[in-house]
Amino acid sequence: MADHDMSRSEARQRLSWGVGIAIGMGVGVAMASAFDNMVLGIGIGVAIGVVFAIALGAAGRRVPPGRDGVADDGSDVDDRDLGDDGDLDDDGQSSDR
Numbered sequence: 001m002a003d004h005d006m007s008r009s010e011a012r013q014r015l016s017w018g019v020g021i022a023i024g025m026g027v028g029v030a031m032a033s034a035f036d037n038m039v040l041g042i043g044i045g046v047a048i049g050v051v052f053a054i055a056l057g058a059a060g061r062r063v064p065p066g067r068d069g070v071a072d073d074g075s076d077v078d079d080r081d082l083g084d085d086g087d088l089d090d091d092g093q094s095s096d097r
Contacts, residue, residue, distance in 0.1 A: 012057065013057055015056075016053050016056035017057070019052065019053070019056055020049045020050060020051075020052040020053025020054070021053070022049075023048065023049055023052045024045040024046055024048050024052065024053075025045055025049065026045075027044065027045050028041045028043075028044060028046065028048075028049075029041065029045070031044045031045060032045075
């Protein structure tokens with residue numbers, strides 16, 4: 001039987017889009033009422049909703065810690081000795097040995 005539970009990242013993504021849509025709808029209705037222009041209010045609301053959804057989704061991500069407990073920048077090539085030509089073989093070792 002397949003596992004149908006949501007992962008943490010999927011739940012966080014759904015939450016960020018839900019909050020973004022809710023904020024965008026509120027701002028859109030307020031702007032449409034203030035400008036007496038429904039199209040302008042909807043456009044501003046959608047734009048603000050998407051910006052909030054993306055911002056909240058990016059803010060909720062965690063970076064896994066590196067070896068020393070500090071977040072890693074993702075490039076492990078800097079930590080290895082590349083040798084003269086800078087190439088690595090399949091084992092991640094310098095190819096000029």
